[in-house]
Amino acid sequence: MTRIRQSLTPKIFAALGGRRAFALVIACCACLAHAQATEAPKPVAGVCPANVLGTSRTLTLGTQGGFAIGLKTYPHSLDLADHEVVLTFDDGPSPSTTPKLLDALARQCVHATFFLIGRNAAAYPALVKREIAQGETVGHHTFSHPGETLRLMSNEAARADIDKGFAADDEAAYGKVDYTRDSTGKSEPRPRVGFFRFPGFADTPQLDAWLRSRNIGIFGVDLWASDWLELTSSAELDMIMTRLDKEGRGVLLLHDSRRSTALMLPRLLIELRMHGYRVVHLVPGAGPPPKLRAAPQGWTSETEAILAKMTPLLKKEAGRSALKTKTRSDMSEPGL
Numbered sequence: 001m002t003r004i005r006q007s008l009t010p011k012i013f014a015a016l017g018g019r020r021a022f023a024l025v026i027a028c029c030a031c032l033a034h035a036q037a038t039e040a041p042k043p044v045a046g047v048c049p050a051n052v053l054g055t056s057r058t059l060t061l062g063t064q065g066g067f068a069i070g071l072k073t074y075p076h077s078l079d080l081a082d083h084e085v086v087l088t089f090d091d092g093p094s095p096s097t098t099p100k101l102l103d104a105l106a107r108q109c110v111h112a113t114f115f116l117i118g119r120n121a122a123a124y125p126a127l128v129k130r131e132i133a134q135g136e137t138v139g140h141h142t143f144s145h146p147g148e149t150l151r152l153m154s155n156e157a158a159r160a161d162i163d164k165g166f167a168a169d170d171e172a173a174y175g176k177v178d179y180t181r182d183s184t185g186k187s188e189p190r191p192r193v194g195f196f197r198f199p200g201f202a203d204t205p206q207l208d209a210w211l212r213s214r215n216i217g218i219f220g221v222d223l224w225a226s227d228w229l230e231l232t233s234s235a236e237l238d239m240i241m242t243r244l245d246k247e248g249r250g251v252l253l254l255h256d257s258r259r260s261t262a263l264m265l266p267r268l269l270i271e272l273r274m275h276g277y278r279v280v281h282l283v284p285g286a287g288p289p290p291k292l293r294a295a296p297q298g299w300t301s302e303t304e305a306i307l308a309k310m311t312p313l314l315k316k317e318a319g320r321s322a323l324k325t326k327t328r329s330d331m332s333e334p335g336l
């Protein structure tokens with residue numbers, strides 16, 4: 001069974017530099033099938049050769065009261081030192097790429113954060129378990145990665161997709177889901193790792209406040225690889241290093257689902273080491289978040305500008321989807 005759901009999120013990103021993003025429409029939200037998770041090469045715990053990048057330090061991020069970081073969207077980010085980088089991978093797991101990423105990370109003794117799509121996690125729990133076993137951090141990225149973005153859904157539907165994602169990810173990762181009760185007594189999943197990233201960075205004030213009230217930290221990014229575009233691995237690598245050299249540090253967004261990224265990652269890790277970059281591994285903590293770095297004066301949200309540009313298209317596409325759903329539903333009614 002192969003079922004492919006289209007997403008408009010890449011169109012948002014494509015507005016940054018090109019229109020050749022349709023591959024990501026598939027890759028970003030695909031429910032991939034007919035593939036098996038490969039076995040992990042077993043990293044030797046605590047033993048890293050001297051000539052690898054290695055994880056420089058582990059940063060414990062308390063999520064009590066929530067937070068929102070990532071300068072592309074929010075006026076704060078992690079207080080990283082110069083040349084410190086956090087690696088994050090969205091939209092996985094994917095049998096064709098996730099094992100390659102994990103192999104590359106293990107070879108260089110580097111840890112990253114994976115923001116999972118819940119339905120992919122449910123389809124490939126072995127890959128999620130491998131991420132956990134390898135010491136990676138597993139965060140959340142909704143259940144369905146809705147093409148119209150959470151912003152254009154009802155608040156209730158958006159919450160349901162987020163909660164379904166929390167539950168699917170934790171079930172895949174740990175084999176169980178912890179539940180708690182909200183202020184009205186309704187049961188809701190309490191994710192073991194309270195890290196969340198909005199698809200397309202399309203948050204809303206209501207959802208932000210709701211997540212914060214549940215002690216969930218919201219992740220934007222400081223820089224991205226633009227790997228939603230059809231780039232060669234070399235071009236992608238050059239782009240990342242150029243951006244890193246300009247910014248000097250930051251939370252980097254890559255896509256778990258992208259073949260070019262899987263091919264590029266081993267070279268990226270070598271380049272990072274050669275250029276003196278150090279990788280910081282994020283783990284969740286129980287307390288409040290650490291001190292954050294404020295955006296420079298004159299900061300504006302880059303993603304908000306992109307979303308404003310793309311919202312009419314997103315609305316149009318969402319309307320088309322609704323119409324299709326209604327038509328299918330009507331046709332299934334007896335007598336119609």
Ligand SMILES: [Zn+2]
Nearest residue numbers: 090091199200
């Ligand atoms: Zn995504």
